[in-house]
Ligand SMILES: Cc1ncsc1CCOP(=O)(O)O
């Protein structure tokens with residue numbers, strides 16, 4: 545996937561696992577989100593009630609198949625072995641996870657995304673081979689219990705002003721009402737968990753967010 549294709553794919557990036565789906569079947573929630581126009585998917589099975597072992601792998605396989613059917617890139621959070629086992633299109637790792645350079649070595653050809661909270665983390669992740677950065681939290685979030693301090697879209701704008709040209713997504717508390725500010729700050733896309741996965745109508749929520757991103761980035 546070229547950097548340009550990756551930028552386009554990052555536009556509306558749903559991140560989800562079973563704990564985020566308000567008790568509904570994550571497969572149904574993802575199918576609805578895909579119908580609503582999400583452009584990239586991350587399987588992030590984390591937090592209270594997260595599946596483990598065979599159940600986790602089975603759910604990952606179902607979501608992988610759904611993304612394959614829709615031609616949407618499928619990324620696995622943190623777990624490089626699971627990403628390889630599921631034939632994922634990429635991995636997303638945090639600062640505390642296996643260093644991007646090791647991941648790069650183990651996953652030749654896969655997309656490697658890295659979380660970055662400041663300029664130093666952004667530069668080191670890119671130097672280690674990251675293909676895109678996840679920057680946040682943009683706004684207050686209750687989804688990631690150990691999120692770093694809220695930095696707002698200004699934090700992302702500072703990275704652009706400091707010369708970071710790589711593909712970036714903002715994440716953390718993003719919904720249809722505040723997504724435009726994240727894109728206006730220079731993000732290539734918005735990464736969203738609860739505004740889609742916990743929405744009463746995930747398809748409608750994804751469609752509304754898709755319109756909000758198109759308003760800034762231009763129609764698809
Ligand atoms: C995974 C992650 N990383 C920074 S905030 C966050 C969770 C974002 O969840 P939500 O979109 O529900 O605020």
Ligand SMILES: C=C1C=NC(C)=NC1=N
Pocket residue numbers: 557559586588621636638657658659677678679680713715735
């Ligand atoms: C922590 C994260 C930051 N950014 C993205 C895109 N995914 C994550 N899991």
